[in-house]
Amino acid sequence: MLIVRSAPDSRTVLRDLHAQLKAAILEGRLTAGIRLPASRVLAATLGVSRNTAVAAYDMLLSEGYITAKAGAGTFVANTVRASQRTPRTQAGNAVDARLNATSRAVARMPPSQAATVPQFDFPLGVPDTTLLRLDIWNRISARCLRALPHSALAYGPAEGQPSLRGAIAGHASFTRAVACSANDVVVSNGAQQAFDLLARTLVTPGKTRVALENPGYGPVCAAFVAAGARIVRIPVDVHGMQVHRLPEHVHIVCVSPSHQFPLGCVLSAQRRIALLDYARTHRAVIVEDDYDGEFRYGARPLDALQTLDREQCVFFVGTFSKSLFPALRIGYIVAPPWAQRALVATKTHTDRQSNVLAQETLAAFITQGHLARHVRKMQGIYSSRRQRLLDSLRADFAPWLSPVPSAAGLHLAALTAPAINAEALIARALSADVGVGSLNQYGHGRATPQGLLFGFGAIDEAKINAGMKRFRSMLREEVTGSP
């Protein structure tokens, strides 16, 4: 820290400050290119006058130690000779043995290229955030911050703010018929932390066998693998996970019954019963991933596994990433009573608790009915987009693609006809500036269904039309040789 000793006159203060800043730059503690605080910030930090701070900067500027860029700020100059530091070893390029095996594997992977976003992009799992009433969110947030007792700014309950746990219990009970009270809810940073907390609470490394859907959602797998689970992959067909193919001795079954990721199908009623039977017989637990179950099209949905559960074996995972926005980072677990304390302990040593202001704002947003209103509005909008996409797929892409039946969520899967190479099709789409996903990317083994994935959360109807038209022309050209 730069400390200005109390000095009798401002010239001494200035000389001290200048000397210390210069030394910090020469010794490399302030590295080349780093932005220095504004002079008023410098003055406030060190308790010197603004004039002194400005004068010190002026001296360094004239000596070439720092540079000023108009409108951007003051920076440590690049011309300063290399610091005394040993040049940083090139360890960044090699894989360092100080990382554990999982981390070394990550470090070995080629860095992903920042892709440019196509003009007509169908990204997966991204809701439309342009239609959020941010004004309401803002107002509630400001009100919550003013109303929060000061004690709430210190440490609070790891399981979540009581207000939010109550609001979530009401929301899940009411919209998804999940039987729960506030005490059953553990607040997490999005669904991803929910999976991570469950994995760390339930998995014994090297022993616990976890069944995942194939194809399935990679990040769930990543959380369980990181906890040391042994992964078993269960194929999925149009009725969801093929529950009858679960081997003996699986301890945890992860399933997305209301809108399978990525195929989009619904786990049939018969399989729901069979899965709960399996859990009872084998004393297994079920992780029910309801990531976008709020958005439903058509008939009344089947009961959630949690609703049907009589054995306290289901963990229901929900998130506000799709119904509100991902950057909020709030999700939740509705957990059976026997696992509550352990889950809360895991949350405590993982990150203590979630951001309190976001929790309180969300609680009020739900309680005042704004979430319900937003979901209802978006359901209408997503429904139209989905229909537009389905119409186009059925009318114009019938020889190549057949949509997988689904009743919920923010994306559609379409299987490619056997003679079609899905990856080639995706490349063709991209050359028409249309971005679609690949089913193949989420599958393991030869039996992976081949097809395309269309997220419709973040693309409007006009763009769906235009994009699908371009994609179609590209294919016609392919077949007939003329547009």
Add this chain to the structure above:
Amino acid sequence: MLIVRSAPDSRTVLRDLHAQLKAAILEGRLTAGIRLPASRVLAATLGVSRNTAVAAYDMLLSEGYITAKAGAGTFVANTVRASQRTPRTQAGNAVDARLNATSRAVARMPPSQAATVPQFDFPLGVPDTTLLRLDIWNRISARCLRALPHSALAYGPAEGQPSLRGAIAGHASFTRAVACSANDVVVSNGAQQAFDLLARTLVTPGKTRVALENPGYGPVCAAFVAAGARIVRIPVDVHGMQVHRLPEHVHIVCVSPSHQFPLGCVLSAQRRIALLDYARTHRAVIVEDDYDGEFRYGARPLDALQTLDREQCVFFVGTFSKSLFPALRIGYIVAPPWAQRALVATKTHTDRQSNVLAQETLAAFITQGHLARHVRKMQGIYSSRRQRLLDSLRADFAPWLSPVPSAAGLHLAALTAPAINAEALIARALSADVGVGSLNQYGHGRATPQGLLFGFGAIDEAKINAGMKRFRSMLREEVTGSP
């Protein structure tokens, strides 16, 4: 979900809605005692008129399925016969074999009693949040939310918002002389997640040996134990961790050099060099916990280990829990380049990213100089409180307690004289309505120093005076038999 099918007239809608709510209650999907949404929320959710929602509630009310409490809302009645559900088994009382070993150990511990807070409380690690300029925070937060592009509400970089990484690099470079740029910073949910991310990135379960200070901060230990580390405890004296007692083959050394937790001492310059030598020789890494290093009293601090590091072996962990407020849940790691990608991957499968609005607000708060101003203001206030406490300890408690020299942070440790039983002293304090911590609680083994801990972050000078006076009278009474 309750779905109202499109119906020709409002009576049919009402009949449907009533039947569905009643069924949900009878089947236990809406459990007794749960609060129902307000009629306008119900109406918005289901797309029925407000009148229909009110009428449905009226019918259920008259039938006794729900109750209304003035000013509180509408609730599912407790008088409804028990649902068809199998009564929840009493598994909550026994330890369930479906938890892993760590979680079973947690579940076996007796539940902690909610203690009443003493009138004169000296809590550890809690800053004074009553003096925060929440009005400024609020204004910046609202401005950030309005200014954020919609894309920022979707998924963003796991390592943190670029604005915040830059602001933290400037802050750490400038106030702690930590040599870094924005690219070296990984944003975490407070220091606790920083430790957790490091443990999960570096520890090979059952193999990696991690040295911790004894006495030391329990939650750091919890994070490394959860990752499967083998713990080695190194004693601490008034010069910090006794680095010369590090055994061979330690892979990770966790240390709090600027203000050891809980003793409060500073790691000496000699030991800093010795520790860096150890790390170089043994190819170990150092986790430098700088949890409250912003608040300094007196001389210029010693250089951070990160500043002295020439081998890319130091991970510097900082937090805004003490300099701003804990409920913000933002901390950071300044990591060497070789570990960056792996840390970011761990963060990704742990919880994807931290709350974006909190990150952006904090970035602006720092960049505009408000953090520096707040720290400077609080430093003056904490300094007075600390002095008051020290004066009292030296003047009035000399026979019993001797303060441990320290130069930073938000708490003081005071060792008990050999003849004094520290735990009995703490109990005496509590009977005078004075809450102090116990050193013993943070130590392992017989060599643990005995003493008391006084946090002065969340207690003002008047209360420090009054509390210490009461504590003193209680002791005099003890000794002389009269007040």
